Amino acid sequence: MGEPLTAPRATTAAPLLRADGLTVDLPAPGGGEPVRVVDGVTFDVPAGTTVGLIGESGSGKTMTALAVIGLLPERAATGGELAWRGENLLRPGTDWHRVRGHEIAMIFQDPLAALNPSLTIGRQVGEILRRAGRPRAEVRRAVADLLDRVGVPDPVRRMDAYPHELSGGLRQRAMIALALAGSPSLLLADEPTTALDVTVQARILRLLRSIQQEQGLAMLLVSHDLRVVAHVADEAVVMYAGRVAERGPAGATLRRPAHPYTRALVASVPAVRTRTALADPLPGAPATPANRPSGCAFHPRCSLARDRCRIEVPRTREVEPGRWSACHFAEEVIGS
Amino acid sequence: MSDLLVVSDLRVTFGGRPNGRAGGRTKSWARRGRTGLVAVDGVSLRVAPEETLAVVGESGSGKTTVARCVVGLQRPDSGSVTFEGRPLGPVGRRPPELQRAVQMVFQDPRSSLNPRMTVAELIGEAWRTHPAAAPAGDRPAALRRVLADVGLDGDVAARRAGDLSGGQCQRVSIARALAVGPRLLVCDEAVSALDVSVQAQILRLLVDLRSSHRLALLFITHDLGVVHQIADRVAVMRGGALVEEGPAGQVLGAPRHEYTRTLLDAALDLGAEA
Ligand SMILES: Nc1ncnc2c1ncn2[C@@H]1O[C@H](COP(=O)(O)OP(=O)(O)OP(=O)(O)O)[C@@H](O)[C@H]1O
Numbered sequence: 213m214g215e216p217l218t219a220p221r222a223t224t225a226a227p228l229l230r231a232d233g234l235t236v237d238l239p240a241p242g243g244g245e246p247v248r249v250v251d252g253v254t255f256d257v258p259a260g261t262t263v264g265l266i267g268e269s270g271s272g273k274t275m276t277a278l279a280v281i282g283l284l285p286e287r288a289a290t291g292g293e294l295a296w297r298g299e300n301l302l303r304p305g306t307d308w309h310r311v312r313g314h315e316i317a318m319i320f321q322d323p324l325a326a327l328n329p330s331l332t333i334g335r336q337v338g339e340i341l342r343r344a345g346r347p348r349a350e351v352r353r354a355v356a357d358l359l360d361r362v363g364v365p366d367p368v369r370r371m372d373a374y375p376h377e378l379s380g381g382l383r384q385r386a387m388i389a390l391a392l393a394g395s396p397s398l399l400l401a402d403e404p405t406t407a408l409d410v411t412v413q414a415r416i417l418r419l420l421r422s423i424q425q426e427q428g429l430a431m432l433l434v435s436h437d438l439r440v441v442a443h444v445a446d447e448a449v450v451m452y453a454g455r456v457a458e459r460g461p462a463g464a465t466l467r468r469p470a471h472p473y474t475r476a477l478v479a480s481v482p483a484v485r486t487r488t489a490l491a492d493p494l495p496g497a498p499a500t501p502a503n504r505p506s507g508c509a510f511h512p513r514c515s516l517a518r519d520r521c522r523i524e525v526p527r528t529r530e531v532e533p534g535r536w537s538a539c540h541f542a543e544e545v546i547g548s
Numbered sequence: 549m550s551d552l553l554v555v556s557d558l559r560v561t562f563g564g565r566p567n568g569r570a571g572g573r574t575k576s577w578a579r580r581g582r583t584g585l586v587a588v589d590g591v592s593l594r595v596a597p598e599e600t601l602a603v604v605g606e607s608g609s610g611k612t613t614v615a616r617c618v619v620g621l622q623r624p625d626s627g628s629v630t631f632e633g634r635p636l637g638p639v640g641r642r643p644p645e646l647q648r649a650v651q652m653v654f655q656d657p658r659s660s661l662n663p664r665m666t667v668a669e670l671i672g673e674a675w676r677t678h679p680a681a682a683p684a685g686d687r688p689a690a691l692r693r694v695l696a697d698v699g700l701d702g703d704v705a706a707r708r709a710g711d712l713s714g715g716q717c718q719r720v721s722i723a724r725a726l727a728v729g730p731r732l733l734v735c736d737e738a739v740s741a742l743d744v745s746v747q748a749q750i751l752r753l754l755v756d757l758r759s760s761h762r763l764a765l766l767f768i769t770h771d772l773g774v775v776h777q778i779a780d781r782v783a784v785m786r787g788g789a790l791v792e793e794g795p796a797g798q799v800l801g802a803p804r805h806e807y808t809r810t811l812l813d814a815a816l817d818l819g820a821e822a
Pocket residue numbers: 238239249267268269270271272273274275276285321500501710711712713714715716741742743
């Protein structure tokens with residue numbers, strides 16, 4: 213599994229999705245200045261590859277994914293570019309009905325909130341299959357097949373269950389089936405395996421990989437599980453306080469981080485086979501987009517921070533072939 | 549040591565008209581006349597004061613259902629749940645001090661919080677329900693403190709739950725449960741939506757409360773690494789029943805049941821990918 217891409221990939225063909233300086237502004241709760249929750253995010257998702265999006269809780273990962281599928285909160289304002297097959301999705305007049313479901317589909321972070329509570333999961337998955345052109349007579353069989361592929365035991369019986377009648381992990385698998393039903397080219401998977409035991413998780417990851425190989429499916433995988441990202445992602449994008457801290461090949465990024473925040477994350481992953489001590493928390497308070505620290509947003513919590521970090525926002529630089537970091541002292545971090 | 553929580557021989561069936569009760573929300577399967585689904589099939593557990601019992605196991609094996617019985621949101625067909633020897637009935641019929649003593653953090657954080665309420669209102673509501681736990685002095689300061697404990701900035705207090713990220717919702721749920729000073733906290737995948745750094749901060753908080761407030765934990769999780777870090781004992785569930793139970797080091801280090809071994813084998817480790 214998960215051969216990390218080590219060679220720089222060919223850059224001739226445009227990637228399926230390119231985020232270029234993406235920004236998302238949300239209205240502040242009591243009025244006042246809008247809050248920039250996504251601040252200049254740049255990355256590529258080439259066809260057939262998996263990009264792992266990791267980072268602090270609240271750092272803008274879900275907002276980034278929602279921007280790609282046009283489901284941001286109503287009063288959100290966007291900037292920068294999201295090029296889908298070379299066409300900017302952020303321009304007014306994008307035909308989201310054409311794109312959503314069939315071109316781009318999403319596995320939502322909270323399946324219970326995303327599934328329709330008043331329809332059985334069979335109805336919900338069946339509806340997408342029908343819209344994708346499945347003849348009515350075949351739909352029930354196709355739904356059962358799909359639920360079976362995502363590891364729902366006893367699918368014929370389960371398809372008649374309502375979302376609240378399923379366990380957390382079964383709902384998550386129903387959500388995955390729903391996203392795959394439209395045969396999308398890009399899957400936005402927001403924490404798709406958090407409710408799954410490790411054996412089911414392995415099965416889902418294998419399934420996604422095989423669809424990727426057969427149909428060239430591309431994936432933006434949002435996950436807190438660095439082990440999953442290390443195993444399945446080609447590239448990794450690490451976010452902190454709405455910005456990209458670093459990005460590059462997943463294996464190298466997690467083995468030899470080029471940003472102190474990534475290094476702190478990697479050091480906090482507990483081992484499975486041996487008892488590890490709880491990681492030391494990062495000092496200081498988490499950065500919020502509403503009051504983002506000056507200069508490098510990570511500076512109040514960074515052990516390497518010096519004066520320059522408090523003043524100057526780090527430019528994102530290529531610090532090794534294919535690896536980009538927004539740390540003034542990235543070379544030091546990689547080397548240590 | 550006498551046990552804090554004792555769950556004995558719990559059995560829960562869905563949809564099959566147990567005791568002739570098949571109304572309301574179970575209509576789909578019940579009306580179709582299918583046989584009931586046995587979700588929990590004779591589970592017994594004990595948690596001592598200050599103890600952490602981790603429950604791991606197959607997805608759909610009945611972990612959440614057991615937890616819901618413990619907090620009184622699910623009525624078992626048979627079996628019993630007691631807290632310090634007192635029977636724990638449905639949540640509505642529990643005396644307030646028992647309601648307060650047993651709190652739960654739910655698996656779907658977003659749908660367990662009213663999206664229209666602000667974080668300050670959500671935690672204020674918990675204090676209103678359990679006045680004995682409410683801070684005596686400055687409320688806003690106390691609120692900031694409980695939020696800081698779970699790694700949230702004070703400015704989150706004015707935000708509506710619907711405007712928070714998944715992990716922020718999860719931390720509000722934890723803060724709300726802890727705000728009333730429980731003696732047993734039932735955590736259903738309570739740190740699964742958090743990055744590993746914030747997760748470690750929350751686990752530290754729970755471990756500290758364990759010694760400072762004698763907090764006991766019933767900790768449901770799929771993350772075996774976390775189990776290693778905080779659990780005293782581990783129970784492994786599959787198909788509605790316990791297949792193995794014992795000290796954490798023993799169950800994870802030298803599992804006796806084949807399913808536990810399967811789980812451990814399937815677990816990924818960081819850095820082992822090459
Ligand atoms: N509807 C909304 N209105 C205003 N602010 C919001 C809304 N939803 C989220 N936010 C804020 O935007 C920021 C980014 O949220 P986002 O959901 O993208 O985080 P995330 O990286 O997915 O975090 P998590 O890992 O916890 O899910 C957070 O600070 C959050 O509080």
